[in-house]
Amino acid sequence: MAKDNCNIKLIVGLGNPGSEYDHTRHNIGVDFLYMLADKYKISLRPENKFSGLVGRGDILGHEVRLAYPTTYMNESGRCVGALCNFYKIKPEEILVCHDDLDLDAGHMKFKFGGGLAGHNGLRSITANLANSQNYYRLRLGIGKPPSKEVINWVLGRPSSQDKEKIDEAYDTALIAIEKLFKEGVSKATSLINGFKPH
Numbered sequence: 001m002a003k004d005n006c007n008i009k010l011i012v013g014l015g016n017p018g019s020e021y022d023h024t025r026h027n028i029g030v031d032f033l034y035m036l037a038d039k040y041k042i043s044l045r046p047e048n049k050f051s052g053l054v055g056r057g058d059i060l061g062h063e064v065r066l067a068y069p070t071t072y073m074n075e076s077g078r079c080v081g082a083l084c085n086f087y088k089i090k091p092e093e094i095l096v097c098h099d100d101l102d103l104d105a106g107h108m109k110f111k112f113g114g115g116l117a118g119h120n121g122l123r124s125i126t127a128n129l130a131n132s133q134n135y136y137r138l139r140l141g142i143g144k145p146p147s148k149e150v151i152n153w154v155l156g157r158p159s160s161q162d163k164e165k166i167d168e169a170y171d172t173a174l175i176a177i178e179k180l181f182k183e184g185v186s187k188a189t190s191l192i193n194g195f196k197p198h
């Protein structure tokens with residue numbers, strides 16, 4: 001069961017590598033991870049044995065690793081599994097930041113455990129954590145496509161209107177991460193889940 005005090009040791013931002021995917025909807029998780037790295041002066045460097053970019057730093061007195069799996073989304077779990085095995089990190093000590101089609105652009109949800117909602121990155125992570133779904137997720141809304149063209153939608157860039165909402169969400173999520181480490185899970189959850197972009 002998730003506890004209220006923050007015991008997160010690994011924060012993962014999901015996305016696809018390569019400049020053609022920069023700032024696409026599917027890379028919203030890694031875009032947020034870079035903002036977090038910037039705020040707390042954590043350098044992300046290539047670590048081949050972990051199949052990703054990894055950095056270690058301090059968030060309000062907590063030692064935390066940040067990771068961006070550079071495998072492509074559907075292999076994200078290789079990086080997460082390798083880091084957890086090497087550093088003895090438990091599923092409940094992980095926060096995964098990822099895009100979510102079921103939430104409107106700029107809306108967010110913070111949750112512990114639950115289903116995979118058809119997300120290939122989460123599916124890969126779960127498979128590499130001995131099928132455990134007991135990790136935290138920061139779900140960052142990208143909205144549903146107007147047609148059934150899901151792949152083109154997630155691999156496309158948000159409209160300027162949606163981008164404004166997403167940027168607002170990032171700002172609030174950064175404050176929520178601070179609350180998470182300073183005041184605990186429930187404070188961070190209520191800030192994120194209660195947020196509505198203008």
